Amino acid sequence: MTVAACLFFVALLAPSLLAQSEPGRPARLRFEEISQKAGVSHVHHIRTFKGKKGDVLGMFTSGGASVAVTDYDGDGWDDFFLTDSQEGEANRLYRNRGNGTFADVTQSAGVGGGNDARSIVADALWFDYDNDGRADLLVVRFGTPLLYHNQGGGNFKDVSATSGLNKFGNTVAAIAFDYDRDGYLDLMLGNYFKSENLLDLKTPHVLPNDLDNAVNGGGVTLWRGDGHGRFTEVTEKAGFARHSGWTLDIGHGDFDNDGLQDVYLACDYGTDRIFFNNGDGSFRETTEKALGYDTKKGMNAEAADYDNDGWLDIYVTNITDEYMKECNMLWHNNHDGTFTDLSKETGTCDTLWGWGAKFGDFDNDAWQDLFAVNGLRSAGKDNFIPVLVNMIITPGIDFTDINNWPDIGDMSWSGFQKKKLFLNLGADTFKEMSADAGVDNDLDGRGVALADFDNDGLLDIFQTNANQRVLLYHNQSPNPGRWVGLKLVGTKSNRDAIGTRVTLRAGNRSLIREVSGGNGYSAQSSTRLHFGLGAADRIESLEIRWPSGLVQKLDVPLDRISYIKEGTGMIAAPAASEGTPK
Amino acid sequence: MSRLNAFLLLILFTASSGTARGVEPTAADNHYREAIKAVSAKDYTTALTEFELALDIDPDNLRFASDYRQAVILAKQYDRCLGFFEKLVTAAPAASNAYLNYGFAYVDKIPDAGAITQVILANKSLSLFSRSIELKPSWIAYYTRGNSSLFWPKIFGRTPLGVADLEEAMKLQKTENKRGFHVRAYIALGDGYWKMGELDKARTLWREGLAQFPGTSPLVERLAVEGDPLKALIDGMYDPNKRVDTNLHELWTD
Numbered sequence: 001m002t003v004a005a006c007l008f009f010v011a012l013l014a015p016s017l018l019a020q021s022e023p024g025r026p027a028r029l030r031f032e033e034i035s036q037k038a039g040v041s042h043v044h045h046i047r048t049f050k051g052k053k054g055d056v057l058g059m060f061t062s063g064g065a066s067v068a069v070t071d072y073d074g075d076g077w078d079d080f081f082l083t084d085s086q087e088g089e090a091n092r093l094y095r096n097r098g099n100g101t102f103a104d105v106t107q108s109a110g111v112g113g114g115n116d117a118r119s120i121v122a123d124a125l126w127f128d129y130d131n132d133g134r135a136d137l138l139v140v141r142f143g144t145p146l147l148y149h150n151q152g153g154g155n156f157k158d159v160s161a162t163s164g165l166n167k168f169g170n171t172v173a174a175i176a177f178d179y180d181r182d183g184y185l186d187l188m189l190g191n192y193f194k195s196e197n198l199l200d201l202k203t204p205h206v207l208p209n210d211l212d213n214a215v216n217g218g219g220v221t222l223w224r225g226d227g228h229g230r231f232t233e234v235t236e237k238a239g240f241a242r243h244s245g246w247t248l249d250i251g252h253g254d255f256d257n258d259g260l261q262d263v264y265l266a267c268d269y270g271t272d273r274i275f276f277n278n279g280d281g282s283f284r285e286t287t288e289k290a291l292g293y294d295t296k297k298g299m300n301a302e303a304a305d306y307d308n309d310g311w312l313d314i315y316v317t318n319i320t321d322e323y324m325k326e327c328n329m330l331w332h333n334n335h336d337g338t339f340t341d342l343s344k345e346t347g348t349c350d351t352l353w354g355w356g357a358k359f360g361d362f363d364n365d366a367w368q369d370l371f372a373v374n375g376l377r378s379a380g381k382d383n384f385i386p387v388l389v390n391m392i393i394t395p396g397i398d399f400t401d402i403n404n405w406p407d408i409g410d411m412s413w414s415g416f417q418k419k420k421l422f423l424n425l426g427a428d429t430f431k432e433m434s435a436d437a438g439v440d441n442d443l444d445g446r447g448v449a450l451a452d453f454d455n456d457g458l459l460d461i462f463q464t465n466a467n468q469r470v471l472l473y474h475n476q477s478p479n480p481g482r483w484v485g486l487k488l489v490g491t492k493s494n495r496d497a498i499g500t501r502v503t504l505r506a507g508n509r510s511l512i513r514e515v516s517g518g519n520g521y522s523a524q525s526s527t528r529l530h531f532g533l534g535a536a537d538r539i540e541s542l543e544i545r546w547p548s549g550l551v552q553k554l555d556v557p558l559d560r561i562s563y564i565k566e567g568t569g570m571i572a573a574p575a576a577s578e579g580t581p582k
Numbered sequence: 583m584s585r586l587n588a589f590l591l592l593i594l595f596t597a598s599s600g601t602a603r604g605v606e607p608t609a610a611d612n613h614y615r616e617a618i619k620a621v622s623a624k625d626y627t628t629a630l631t632e633f634e635l636a637l638d639i640d641p642d643n644l645r646f647a648s649d650y651r652q653a654v655i656l657a658k659q660y661d662r663c664l665g666f667f668e669k670l671v672t673a674a675p676a677a678s679n680a681y682l683n684y685g686f687a688y689v690d691k692i693p694d695a696g697a698i699t700q701v702i703l704a705n706k707s708l709s710l711f712s713r714s715i716e717l718k719p720s721w722i723a724y725y726t727r728g729n730s731s732l733f734w735p736k737i738f739g740r741t742p743l744g745v746a747d748l749e750e751a752m753k754l755q756k757t758e759n760k761r762g763f764h765v766r767a768y769i770a771l772g773d774g775y776w777k778m779g780e781l782d783k784a785r786t787l788w789r790e791g792l793a794q795f796p797g798t799s800p801l802v803e804r805l806a807v808e809g810d811p812l813k814a815l816i817d818g819m820y821d822p823n824k825r826v827d828t829n830l831h832e833l834w835t836d
Contacts, residue, residue: 212696270696295696322735324697325823386738392698393705 027436029362029369029423031461031473039101040094043469045086047120049198055407057198060207061085061142062377063122063172063248063355065446065464068524070126070135071096073154076561076574078451078526080462081111081137082470083121091121091139095154100454111137111148111156118199119143125518126527127176127185129225131495140171140189142198149229164231168195170218176517177252177261178494179238180281181547184227185494185517188240188263190247191218205400208246211392212295214269216400217246239283245270251301251519253312254501256337259549261499266298266316266521272329276337290338296326300521304359304368305512306346307428310503311335312514317354317372317521321414322385328354328372332428347430348372348422353414356448356521360459364481364532366509367424373445373463377408378415384408416442419463437477443468447523452530457483457559459530464522482537485561486529487573488515492548493566496527501545507536528561610639614646617653626657634666641674644722647683648830651690655825660691671713678717682726685710686828689730693825700822704733721758721767722833724751729770732777733820745774762836765795772804773816781808 035041044065049057064085072079077096084091090112094102106112114121120142126135134150147163148156160166165187173190180186194216196206208214222238223231235241245267255262260277267273271293275283287293296318303312311333318326327349331339343349348370351357357372377384387406391397397404418440422430434440443465450459458475465471484504488497498517503510511531518524533539537558544552546566554569556562565571617632633650640646654663667684674680688707692700711727714720724747731744748771755764768791775784785805792801803815818824 211698295699297697319697322737323701325821326697327823383737389701389738393702 029437030476031438034474035472042082042092046467047085053402056405065466066123066522067449067462067464068124068126069449069451069526072135081124085120114139122172125174128495140174142170173249175250184225186225187223189221190250204402207400208269209400215244219243249301249521251303253303264301266301268297272298299354300357302520320350351420352417355446358448358450360450361532363477364483366534369424370422372420375417375444376414379412380410382411384411384413449523449525451526482533482558484531487563489565491566493546499547503543505540506533610636621653629653642677642679644679663687678714681710681714721754741777763832769800
């Protein structure tokens, strides 16, 4: 073997060797759970339903533990909003003090409401609908949405009544994106049940008509924003009206590199769906050709270029459990409008009863890692699954009828599951290392949001849990690579720059990121883009493709968060937003 | 050689070497031959119709039914097959082999079904295997029901039932002349013991099977590993998403 061959061999082995946690050597990824220390004490509560079958409805609505991250006060530090679902319980807005702690400012902001006798809060989303530079807040519900306008100074005004968002839906997912590239953000809402108020049931036939191929769910609605706080429904015109699945999550991104934002729908009890943007205000569904129809329980739709080939891939969690062996889907983009599931090949197939999952480069090695949460219900020692299966195998059973479903009482159902953190080793390989990294909690996870809360150049993790407290993991990974943070400000494009594609070349690698408008179940990550550079100590090129079509090339410093304005370039960061870069 | 080619070769060989049962062709045999010809021509519509005509005449014919199901798998006409067997067992309620194949028809559909539907199909197949045993206890019926029970996760409590069936199959095979397919009971029963946490008993049985059937790969593989690798090996064998080979040709070719 030549020296060159030896070196090549060593280079191939190096990533996997580095991933091992050896005695006396710190793990490559390391997190500390700091929620209590940071003053974040929020506990989510699922809704308690009254009536004979309230127990069953409680099971079917056991999401709703969400987090939405943004810098709502423009001070350069990411803040977050947390939801609750129980009647009378408040959602919470936490302001980042910039010193590792957060202040609960819910009361002064006036955004705690939403859980009433006819509505259940299920998800939240920050987006600047009027391009005034301040993040506004959408709270979606089993009910009608709430829209708060950010007035500045930490004050919000409820503008729901004039927003046009007055259609009842059992909404569990929301994304903001500018599907028609008019410079104003639009909304897509994902609905789980059909439009029947679960708090005032008129019929018991509200549950899935098939547990693998259900077509009686709530589908999605698409709302076009006019930039002044009014939204008009365009679901049918845009081509989404035929979808009647049990939508659990929506992911958007430019999946075919044509500059337009496409949509992936993760659906429970049946096939996911993918829609490509025609560029004329309509979408075409290509599920059969692009993915094939599936029978799985889609829970999460996250988009990222995990293999650094310049094309967005999609990660969907499903259920891989004691009696359902579905496997997740890591849809590798084939560059031709089709995708191939490589979850088994990459080692990301099994995250048990999956929920939210997010890609992020946690060690700044230029490869995006993956954190996935799981677990449905951790309660008593008895297992609900045999009870449930007895119902499922009853000949001729009508699954839609709530009266046919058994009560769960104090039983557990796919609970106490350890979370999964996959380190991306490159070459289409991930290594699960949640225990070494300190994130292998067994709470009933729902949402995962990523943000660099202390501006130190490492992505932190926020995890929400159903009926349980939240977790905030501070990233303390040793020896990370160098990094770049980008906060983009649209001018002709939407101000949040959602849908903007950044391509960064460093160390002979081309890395892409897109600003997301809420991808991933029950959690919105920061809209700041984060690039790890690995061993590279300089950027070869940085190109920004804005939704308006403008392409900007510029230089940015390493190990800093740069603020970039469309058409202008670098602008000043908010005062006092500097963290402690690693 | 692909499984499909091997299958076609096998059935063409047996069809051309006389009648299915070595006697003068009956009307059922003639339909069966036409079915085989149609399968080789990939004319599955004709094949399925001819198989069904053969089974209408001879509903308890294990071979007709087994080959019919293999053609159904190729044609992906699972629901047609299930509908046919439902009518067949109504018309011939004492045909134990028809019930057995009716159960297999549900098993054949499992890999193409969603995770919840798999549970429903698996449960239906078990009840049909039970009916087959009630009508005529046999090695194949006990082995089939026992092996099927091992696919159920432990929490459903079906593993001991599967072990009991496989022990019954083992008893039966020890009273018969040794046949090649009898090794299957050693493998499955050992797996059942392993699932019950009785590793020593499992290994003893696998060793006994290997002594009886030297060189049998699944036994060698099981005896070569322990712990997680053994778990991975056995879990892989009972993955509902993998197609189970339900071709019964060993029963008449071995």
